[in-house]
Amino acid sequence: MTLADPVAARSTRAETAERVLDVTGLSVDIETRHGPARIIDNISLHVGKGETLGVVGESGCGKSLTMLSLVGLLPNKIAVSGGRAEFAGEDLLRLGRKALRRIRGGRIGFVFQDPMTSLNPVMRIGDQIAEPLIYHRGMSRTDARKRGAELLRLVGIPSPEERLEAFPHELSGGMRQRVMIAIGLACDPELLIADEPTTALDVTIQAQIVDLVKELRQRLGMSIVWITHDLALIAGLVDRVVVLYAGTVVEDAPVDDLYAHPLHPYTRGLLASIPKLTDAAASRLSSIGGTPPEPGRRPKGCPFAPRCPLAMPICEAQVPALEAAGGERHRVACFAVDKEKRAAA
Amino acid sequence: MSAEPLLHIENLVKHFPVRLGAFGERQAIVHALDGISFDIETGETLSVVGESGCGKSTTGFAILNLHRPTSGKVVYAGVEISGLDEKAMRPFRKDLQIVFQDPYSTLNPRMTVGETLAEPMLFHKLADKRSVKGRINQLLADVGLPARFADRYPHELSGGQRQRVAIARALACEPRFIVCDEAISALDVSIQAQIINLLLDLQDKYQLTYLFIAHDLAVVRHISSRVVVMYLGRAAELAPRDALFETPLHPYTKALLSAVPEADPEVERRRQRQVLQGDVPSPLAPPSGCRFHTRCPIAQEICAREVPEWREARPNHFVACHLVSTETLA
Amino acid sequence: MPAETSIAPLGLETIPDEPATSLWRDAWRRLRANKLAVAGLVVIVLLALTAIFGPYFTPYDFLSQDLAHRNMGPTLAHWLGTDDLGRDVLSRIIYGARTAFIVAIVVTAIAVAIGVAVGAVAGFAGGWFDRIVMWLTDVTMSVPNLLLVIVINTSLKPPLAAWMDAEYQATLNPVFRNTVWIDFILVFGSMALITWPPYARLVRAQVMSVRSRPYVMAARALGLPAGTVLRRYVIPNALGPLIVAVSAGLGTAMVLESAFSFLGVGVNPPTPSWGNMIQDGLQVWQHYPHLLAAPAAVLAIATVAFSFLGDGLNDALNPRGAK
Numbered sequence: 001m002t003l004a005d006p007v008a009a010r011s012t013r014a015e016t017a018e019r020v021l022d023v024t025g026l027s028v029d030i031e032t033r034h035g036p037a038r039i040i041d042n043i044s045l046h047v048g049k050g051e052t053l054g055v056v057g058e059s060g061c062g063k064s065l066t067m068l069s070l071v072g073l074l075p076n077k078i079a080v081s082g083g084r085a086e087f088a089g090e091d092l093l094r095l096g097r098k099a100l101r102r103i104r105g106g107r108i109g110f111v112f113q114d115p116m117t118s119l120n121p122v123m124r125i126g127d128q129i130a131e132p133l134i135y136h137r138g139m140s141r142t143d144a145r146k147r148g149a150e151l152l153r154l155v156g157i158p159s160p161e162e163r164l165e166a167f168p169h170e171l172s173g174g175m176r177q178r179v180m181i182a183i184g185l186a187c188d189p190e191l192l193i194a195d196e197p198t199t200a201l202d203v204t205i206q207a208q209i210v211d212l213v214k215e216l217r218q219r220l221g222m223s224i225v226w227i228t229h230d231l232a233l234i235a236g237l238v239d240r241v242v243v244l245y246a247g248t249v250v251e252d253a254p255v256d257d258l259y260a261h262p263l264h265p266y267t268r269g270l271l272a273s274i275p276k277l278t279d280a281a282a283s284r285l286s287s288i289g290g291t292p293p294e295p296g297r298r299p300k301g302c303p304f305a306p307r308c309p310l311a312m313p314i315c316e317a318q319v320p321a322l323e324a325a326g327g328e329r330h331r332v333a334c335f336a337v338d339k340e341k342r343a344a345a
Numbered sequence: 346m347s348a349e350p351l352l353h354i355e356n357l358v359k360h361f362p363v364r365l366g367a368f369g370e371r372q373a374i375v376h377a378l379d380g381i382s383f384d385i386e387t388g389e390t391l392s393v394v395g396e397s398g399c400g401k402s403t404t405g406f407a408i409l410n411l412h413r414p415t416s417g418k419v420v421y422a423g424v425e426i427s428g429l430d431e432k433a434m435r436p437f438r439k440d441l442q443i444v445f446q447d448p449y450s451t452l453n454p455r456m457t458v459g460e461t462l463a464e465p466m467l468f469h470k471l472a473d474k475r476s477v478k479g480r481i482n483q484l485l486a487d488v489g490l491p492a493r494f495a496d497r498y499p500h501e502l503s504g505g506q507r508q509r510v511a512i513a514r515a516l517a518c519e520p521r522f523i524v525c526d527e528a529i530s531a532l533d534v535s536i537q538a539q540i541i542n543l544l545l546d547l548q549d550k551y552q553l554t555y556l557f558i559a560h561d562l563a564v565v566r567h568i569s570s571r572v573v574v575m576y577l578g579r580a581a582e583l584a585p586r587d588a589l590f591e592t593p594l595h596p597y598t599k600a601l602l603s604a605v606p607e608a609d610p611e612v613e614r615r616r617q618r619q620v621l622q623g624d625v626p627s628p629l630a631p632p633s634g635c636r637f638h639t640r641c642p643i644a645q646e647i648c649a650r651e652v653p654e655w656r657e658a659r660p661n662h663f664v665a666c667h668l669v670s671t672e673t674l675a
Numbered sequence: 676m677p678a679e680t681s682i683a684p685l686g687l688e689t690i691p692d693e694p695a696t697s698l699w700r701d702a703w704r705r706l707r708a709n710k711l712a713v714a715g716l717v718v719i720v721l722l723a724l725t726a727i728f729g730p731y732f733t734p735y736d737f738l739s740q741d742l743a744h745r746n747m748g749p750t751l752a753h754w755l756g757t758d759d760l761g762r763d764v765l766s767r768i769i770y771g772a773r774t775a776f777i778v779a780i781v782v783t784a785i786a787v788a789i790g791v792a793v794g795a796v797a798g799f800a801g802g803w804f805d806r807i808v809m810w811l812t813d814v815t816m817s818v819p820n821l822l823l824v825i826v827i828n829t830s831l832k833p834p835l836a837a838w839m840d841a842e843y844q845a846t847l848n849p850v851f852r853n854t855v856w857i858d859f860i861l862v863f864g865s866m867a868l869i870t871w872p873p874y875a876r877l878v879r880a881q882v883m884s885v886r887s888r889p890y891v892m893a894a895r896a897l898g899l900p901a902g903t904v905l906r907r908y909v910i911p912n913a914l915g916p917l918i919v920a921v922s923a924g925l926g927t928a929m930v931l932e933s934a935f936s937f938l939g940v941g942v943n944p945p946t947p948s949w950g951n952m953i954q955d956g957l958q959v960w961q962h963y964p965h966l967l968a969a970p971a972a973v974l975a976i977a978t979v980a981f982s983f984l985g986d987g988l989n990d991a992l993n994p995r996g997a998k
Contacts, residue, residue, distance in 0.1 A: 058533035172624035173397075202396035203560065204621045207604035211620055229534060232563070232606040236613025255610050273538035274608050275563040284545065285567060287538035291503045411892060431901065438898030445889040453890045454698055455911040464907075465897040496695050511893070518897060 019086075020191050020223040021047040021070075026083035026093075028062070028069050028247075030296055037296035039078070040066055040247040044322060047191065052217065052224040054234035054255070057244035060295050063227045066244070067193050069093075071108060072100040088190065106136035109184035113196040115176030119168040125152075125179055126164030132186045151182040156212055174205035178212065185216070195227045210237060231274060235259060240329075243267050246293050246303035249322055253330040263325055263332040265308050302335070310336040349423075350384035351522060351554050352408065357381050357417035357427070359400070359407050363629075375628045377403040379578040380417070382655065383663075385522070390548070390555040392565040394601070395575035398628045401558045402446075404575070405524040408556065409441050410434050421522075439469045442515035446527035448507040452499040458485075458510050459495035465517045484513040487550070488543060505536035509543065516547065524556045529564065541568060562605045566590055571661075574598045577628060577636040580655065584662040594664045597637050635667065643668060705991040712987020718980035726776040729769035737762065737770040737947045746963045756965045758955065764969050767947040771970065774948045775977070778862060778941075779928040785867035787921060790874025795913070797875070798882030799905050808879070812872035821938070824865040828940040831861060862941050866931060870924065877920055881913035888912075915992040919985050926981030933974055949974045 028040035040062045047053045057063045068074050070085050070092050085092040088107060092100070104110070112118040120128060129151060130144035139147065145164060152160035155178040168176055177197060184192055194213075198206040214237070217224060226238055234241065234255070241258045243251040243266065251264040262268045269288040290307040293299060299306060305315040314335050322333040359378040365371040378400040385391050393401040406412040408419050410426055419427035426437055445451045452461055462481045466472040472480045482492045488509040499507055508528065515523050525544065529537045545568060547553060559565050565572055566586065573583040574595065582595040593599050603619040623640050626632055632639045638648035645668065653665040706712055730737075741761035748756045755764035797808040815823075835857050885891060886909055894904045929949075935941030936950030949970040956967030 058535060174624050202625060203562075204396060204600060204604045205624065207618060207620050208622075210606075211618070230606070231534070232608040235606060235608050235610045236616075259608060259610055270535055271608060273535055275538075275541075275561075275567040276608060284542055285538040287542055288535045289539070291505055291536065292533070409896060411896060431895075435898045435900075438896060441896075443893070443896050445893065447889060451889045451893060453894070453908050453912070456907070457695070464894075464899065468897070468899055468903075498695060498697055500698065500701075501695065514893065514897070 018049045019046045020049050020051075020088075021225075022084075022086040023066075023070070024084045024086075026066065026069065026085065027081045028065060028074070029079060029081045031077040031079075032296055036081070038081075038247065038298065039295040040069070041298070041319070043083070043244070043247070043249050045242045045249060045252065047223045047225055048239075049190075050221050050223060051240065052226060052238040054238035054241040055225060055227045055244060056229065056231055056234065056241055058229050058292060060246070060292055061244040062247040062295070063244050064195050067195060067225065067227060071104045071110075072097065073104075102136065105132040105189075106187050107189050107191070109187070109189035109192045111177075111180045111184040111192065111194040111197045114200050115173060115180050116168065118180060119176060121168050123167075124164065125166050125168065125171070129164075129179070129183050129186055132183065136187045147186070148182075151186055152179070154185070154216070155179070155182045156208075157182075173201055174208060177201060177205075177209055181209075181212070181216070185220070185222075188220075189222060191223045191225065193225045193227070196229070197226075198233065199228065199230070206233070213237070231270060232276075243270075246298055247295065248303060248319070249331075249333060250304065251330075251332045252322065253327075253332075257327060257330050261326060261330075263330070263337050264304075264334050265310050265336065266304050302333075308336075310334075312336065351387040351422065352385040353418070353420040354384070354408060355382050355418040355420070357404065357407055357419065358415045359403050359412055360415045373629050376578050376631050377628055378407060378414075379631070381575070381578075381580045383573060383580070383583055385554060385556060387521075387554055388552060389570040390557055390568055392557040392559060392569040392572045393575060394559055394562060394565055394572060396560060396601075396625055398577060398625055399575040400578040400628075401560075401575050402526050403578075405443065405526045405556060405558050409443055409524060411443070439465070439471075439518040440521045441524075442518055442520040442522070443524040443526060444508070444511050444515050444528040447531050448504040448511065449531075451511045452507055452514075454499055456498075457495065458497055458499070458502075461510065461514055462495070462517050465514065469518060471517070471519060480517070484516055487516060487547065488513045489539075505532055505539065508532060508536075508540060512540075512543065512547070516551070519551075520553070522554045522556070524558065526558045527560070528557075530559065530561065537564070544568070562602065574601065577626065577631050579636060580663075580665060581637065582662075582664045584659075584664075588659070588662050594658055594662065594669045595637075595666050596641050596643055596668075600642070635665070702991040706987050709987040709990060711983045712991070715980040715983030715987065718976060719984060722772055722977055722980070723776055725769055726772040730773060733763070733766035733769050735763040735766045737767050738945055739763075746959075746966070748963070748965050755969045756963075758952075758966055759959070759963075764952075764966065767952060768949070768969055768973055770947040771949040771952060772973070774946060775929045775932060775974075778859075778866070778932040779925045781863050782866040782870060782928045782932075783921060783924050785863065786871040786924070787874050787917070789867070789871040791878050791910075791917070793871075794875035794878030795882050795905060795910055798879035799886055799901070799909060805879070808875065812875055815869065815872045820869045821934075823869060824935060825938070825940050827865040827868070828861050832857060835861070858941075858946065862932065862935065866928065866935070870928065870931075874917070874920065874924070877916055878913060881916055882909055885909050885912045918992060919989045922981055922985035922988055926978045926985070929977055929981075930974065 023046065024044045026040060026043045027038060029036040030039050043066055045053070045055070055063045055066070065074065065078065069080050070087070074080070080093055083093060087103070092103070095103070126145055126148050129148035130141065133139045133144040133147055134141065148164055149160040152163055157163055157175060157178055168179075171179065180197070184194075198209050201209065210233070213224070226234055228234055238255055240252070240254050242249055243264065245266050251258065251262065251267045258267065259271065262271055266288070269286070272286040273288060275285060288307055293303055299316070301316040301318055302308070302320055305311045308315065312335060320333045320335050322331050324330065325332045325337050357378055358380055361375040361377055363373050363375055365373050381400075381404060383391070393404055395401050403412065407414045410419070410429060414427045417427060418425055421437060421441065424437075426434060459481050462484055463477045466477055466480055467474070481495050485492055485494055490506060490509055494502070494506070494510075499510070502510065529540050532540060541564065544555070548555060557565065557568060569586045571583065571585050572589045574581045574589070574597065576597050581597045582589065582593065589598065590602065593602060600619050600621045604621070607613055619642065621640050626636070626639060632649070634650050635641070635648040635653050638644040641648065647667050651667070653667045655663055655665045658664045658669050739762065741757065743761065744753070744757055745761045746757060746759050747753060750756070753763050753765065755768065758764055758767070793808050797805040839857060891904060891908050894908045932941055933948065933950030933953060936948040937954045941948065941950055952970035953967060953974070956970060960967040
C-alpha cells in the first residue's frame with residue numbers, strides 16, 4: 001500500500017474542506033521591566049480535519065506558547081494581545097475561563113513533553129485517566145475506569161486492568177507517555193496537541209510512540225498538531241509543516257514540498273545543518289551563525305535578518321508578510337524569496 | 346597515528362550502591378558499567394552511543410577518575426591512573442579534560458568568564474598574572490567569542506555561548522584528550538552544527554583526541570572515526586564508523602540505526618522500521634546472560650544463559666553476541 | 676536536497692550592551708523592588724541606629740530612678756511613661772534595643788561561623804566526619820532548648836561569678852568587677868550552642884546539592900585542590916538559603932533573648948532587655964498596660980521586620996521567572 005497518496009489527499013482536503021483549527025494574526029506579549037514585549041507576532045496557521053500539522057522551531061521560537069495561548073494556559077506575565085483562533089465555530093481567544101475548561105481535555109486533548117512531571121505522582125493511573133471522563137463526559141466512576149482500561153489497551157499497554165492501579169513512578173518513560181496519550185484521547189477530542197511528546201524519550205522508545213501515533217491516527221482520524229524541534233522526526237509523521245522563528249511563521253508548506261524545496265533561508269539553513277545518516281560522511285556541517293534573539297528582544301523588521309545571508313536593507317526595516325510562493329499551498333515570509341520569484345516572472 | 350594507544354581501558358566496572366525503600370532500608374546496586382574494554386588511539390574521535398542507562402556518561406567519568414572505578418584499569422600514556430587519589434591524579438588532570446552536557450550548569454555562576462578561564466591556567470602554571478589576559482583572549486577567539494565576553498557572567502550568555510566557554514575552559518589546560526559528554530545534546534539544532542564544526546576545527550588545530558558521548562547517531566556519523574555501542578553497562582559493538590553504519594553486526598545496533606528518523610519524507614514513508622518491543626530494563630536488575638536478550642528479535646536460549654564474549658568478528662570490528670559468527674553474516 | 680554552504684560567519688555572537696551584572700547585583704535590584712522587604716529593611720536599620728546611637732541621646736539614664744513618679748503613663752516628660760522604679764520606659768527600650776541587637780548579632784555570628792564551617796566540610800567531604808556532625812546536631816536539637824540554656828546558666832553562673840570575684844580580689848583589675856559580662860558570655864554561649872545546628876544542616880544540604888553540579892565536577896576535573904573548590908565553587912553558590920536563614924535567625928535570636936531574660940536566665944536586671952521588661956510588665960499589665968505594651972510592641976515590630984526582609988531576600992535570591 002502506497003502511503004504517498006493519503007498524505008497528499010489529506011493536505012488538499014485541508015485547504016478546501018473543513019478546518020478544525022484556524023488561527024489568524026495571533027500575537028502574545030510578555031510583561032518585562034521595560035513594558036510589554038512581543039514574543040509571538042502575528043501568527044497564522046490552520047489544521048484541517050484529520051490532518052497532522054507539524055510545528056517546528058528551536059527553543060524560544062514560541063511553538064509551545066502558541067498552543068498554550070489557544071486554551072488559556074499561558075503562564076503569568078504572558079498574555080494574548082491580538083488575533084483570532086477559530087475552533088468548532090467559536091473564537092477560543094474570546095472564550096471565558098469556564099468555556100475554555102470544557103474545551104480543554106474535552107474537545108482538545110494535550111500530550112506534554114515530560115511524562116514524569118505531567119502525570120500526578122500521587123494519583124493512580126486509572127484515576128488520572130478517569131478524571132477527564134468524569135468531568136467532561138459525566139461518566140460514573142465505574143464506567144470511566146472501564147473506558148480507561150479500553151484506552152490503555154488502545155495505546156498498547158499490556159494488562160491494562162492491572163495497570164490502572166499503578167502509580168506513575170512504577171512505569172517506564174515509554175509507558176508513561178502512552179498513558180499521557182491515552183489521557184489526551186480519553187474524550188475523543190477533535191484535535192490532539194502533542195508538545196514535544198518524544199523529546200525526553202530514548203530513540204527506540206520514540207520509534208514505538210511514533211508507530212503508535214500513526215496507528216491511532218489511522219483508526220481514530222483525529223487532527224493532530226505535533227510540536228517539535230526535530231525536523232527529521234516529523235518528516236514521516238505529518239502532512240504539513242509550519243516553521244517558526246522568534247515568534248513568527250517563516251514558512252508553511254506540505255511536508256514533501258518543504259523538504260524538497262525549502263524557500264526560507266532559515267528553513268534551508270536548518271535542513272542543511274542536520275547531519276544525515278544517508279549523506280556521505282562529510283566532516284563539516286553547514287551552520288547558521290549567531291544565536292536566535294531573546295524573546296522580548298526581537299529586532300525591528302524580519303527577526304532572522306541579523307543572521308541571514310540574503311538580508312537586504314528592507315529586511316531590517318519591515319516584517320515580511322506570509323505569502324504564497326512556489327505553489328498555492330506553500331507560503332513563506334521573506335523579501336528575498338519574493339524578489340527571486342519576481343525576477344523569474 | 347602512533348602505535349601505542351593514548352588510553353587503554355580494561356574491564357572497567359562501576360557500581361553505585363543505592364538506598365531504596367521509604368526509609369532507605371534496602372540496599373541495591375546500580376550496575377552502571379559492567380566490564381568494558383577498548384583502546385583510544387591518539388588523534389581519533391571515538392564515539393560512545395547508547396540509550397539511557399547504558400553507562401556511556403559513567404564511562405567518561407570513570408576514565409577521568411571523576412568516579413573512582415569499582416574495578417578495572419585505565420592506563421594513560423603507560424601509567425595506570427584508575428583509582429589514583431586526588432593528589433596523585435592532579436598532574437594528569439591537565440591532559441584529560443571534559444565538557445559537560447548542560448550549558449546552564451557547567452559554569453560557576455559566581456565567576457566571570459575570564460575568571461573561569463584564568464583559574465586553571467594560573468593553577469597549572471600555564472600562564473602568569475601578566476600573560477593570562479592574552480591567553481584568555483586567545484582562547485575566546487579560538488571558540489569564536491569576542492574578547493569582551495571575558496567580563497560577563499554566565500547568566501548573561503546563551504546556551505551555545507556558555508558551551509563555547511566550557512570548551513575554552515577545557516582547552517585552557519592544553520589537554521591531549523577531551524571527553525565530550527553529550528556536549529551538544531542540550532543545544533538547539535542550528536547551534537549544534539556550529540559547535541560540531543568548532544570541535545572539529547579545534548581537533549585539527551590542537552591535535553586533540555576525543556571521546557564523544559552522544560545519543561544522536563546522525564551527529565556521531567559525522568564526527569567519529571570509530572564508534573562503540575553500549576547497552577545497559579556493556580559494550581555491544583565497536584567498529585570503525587563506516588563499518589558500523591553500513592554493516593552493523595549486533596542486533597541492538599541494527600535496531601538503533603533503524604529507529605533513527607531521517608529528514609526526508611520519501612525515505613521515511615518507504616522504510617521498514619524495526620521497532621523494538623518493551624522498555625530498557627533497569628540497571629538495578631539487569632537481565633542475565635546477554636543483557637539485550639529480553640528485547641532482541643533473534644534471541645536464543647543461550648542468550649539468556651551466558652554472557653556473550655567480546656570478540657573481534659571482523660578486522661577491527663568487535664561485537665558481543667552469541668549469534669554473530671566470525672564468518673560473514675548474510 | 677539543495678546544497679547549501681556555510682551560511683553566516685561564526686563571529687556573530689552578541690550580548691546586550693548593558694554593563695555586566697553579577698548575580699548579587701541582580702538580587703539586590705529585585706530586593707529593592709519589593710516594598711515589604713524594603714520596609715522591613717528600613718525598620719531594622721532604624722532600630723540598629725537606635726541601638727548604636729540611641730543611648731547617647733536618651734533623655735534619662737536607664738538606671739536613674741525617680742521614685743516620685745512611678746508607674747506613670749505617657750507624659751511629655753516621659754514619652755512612654757515610667758516603670759515601678761520611676762525609670763523612663765523610653766530610655767529603657769532604647770537601651771533594650773542595644774541589648775537585643777548585640778545579642779542577636781553576636782549569637783548569630785557565632786552560630787553561623789560554626790555552622791558554615793562544620794556544615795560545609797561535612798557536606799563536601801562526607802564520610803565519618805559527616806556522620807559525627809549529623810549525630811552532634813541531632814543530639815543538640817533533641818535536647819529541649821530552654822532546659823539546656825537553663826542548665827548551662829544555673830550551673831555555670833555561680834562558679835564563674837565566684838571566680839571573677841576571686842580574681843578581682845587577687846588582682847584588683849577592674850575588668851573582673853563588672854559581672855554583667857558573665858551574663859553576656861553565658862547568654863551568647865548557650866544561645867549559640869542551640870542555634871548553630873540548623874545552620875550547619877542547611878549549609879550541609881546546600882553543599883551536598885551543589886557539589887554534584889557540573890561546574891564543581893569541572894573544577895575537580897581541572898585538578899583544582901579540594902579547598903579551592905570548596906571555597907570558590909561550592910560555598911558561594913550555597914549561600915543563598917543561608918542568607919535568608921540568617922535574616923530570619925536574627926529575628927529569632929532577638930525573641931530568644933527576650934524569652935530567656937523573661938525566664939531569668941538571660942540578661943539580668945538592671946541591664947535593660949525587652950525580655951525582662953516584658954516580664955515586669957506582665958505582672959502589672961492590668962493596672963499599667965504601657966509597661967507591657969511598649970516592649971512587646973517593639974519586639975513584635977522588629978520580628979516582623981526581619982520576617983519581611985527574610986521573605987524579600989528569599990524571593991530576590993531565588994527568582995521564579997517564567998522560563
